[in-house]
Amino acid sequence: MRLKKLEREQVRMKYGGRCTYCGIELGGRWHADHLEPVTRELIPKQNANGTWRLDAGKPLRPENDHIGNMMPACAPCNISKGSQSLEVWRTWIARHVNSLNLYHPIYRLAKAYGLVVETAAPVVFYFETVTL
Template identity: 65%
Template sequence: MKLTKAQREQVRQKYDGHCAYCGCQLPERWHADHFEPCIRDLKRVEAPNGSVRLATTTPLRPERDVIENMMPACPPCNISKASMSLESWRGWLAGHINSLNSYHPIYRLAKQYSLITETGAPVVFHFERVDGAKGA
């Protein structure tokens, strides 16, 4: 779905100009993320000059390609989430602590010098905190 300027602004304002996931102020070049992934296949497209690019095809879940399913996202969050469901992404993010402890000596050293403190806190997204506060 190609959003109009008005629709993009509507999505951007959903969380007051903040990323729905991490809560940062949205940069100038932010992304409109499909909250429930609609997943598109990629196909090769050859130009007359012989160059090749990848283009997306029709979504596999077109019913999800609607403005109501869009969330404002900073590029790192949207790229990280990719086509994962929210719960899959939450688990993937939380699992990085184990990876950091296992494979990154600099992380372990920073933790040893109390530069990093692991809290064991669950992954809670910005929109969950904001929407939870509205319901309280």
């Protein structure tokens, strides 16, 4: 769905100009995310130079493509969420701590120096903490 300028501003101000998920103040480059995902079929297409790419085709959940389902999101949150449902993404985020401990020596070092403290707190999104 292509939002008109006024609709886009309405989406941006839904949570006071903050990202629905992390709560950061949105700058000029933010995304209008579908809370309930609108996934699209991927269609392989060959470029003129012979290489292949995947193009987004028709929506598989067109019923989710409406302004009431649009949320303001910072680029990192929207890109991270992708086409995941909110609960799947919540679990995915929580599991990343284990990945950091296993594969990222700088994270382990920062933790050893007390710069990072793991809390095992549940993932709570910004929009779940505010009242409109």
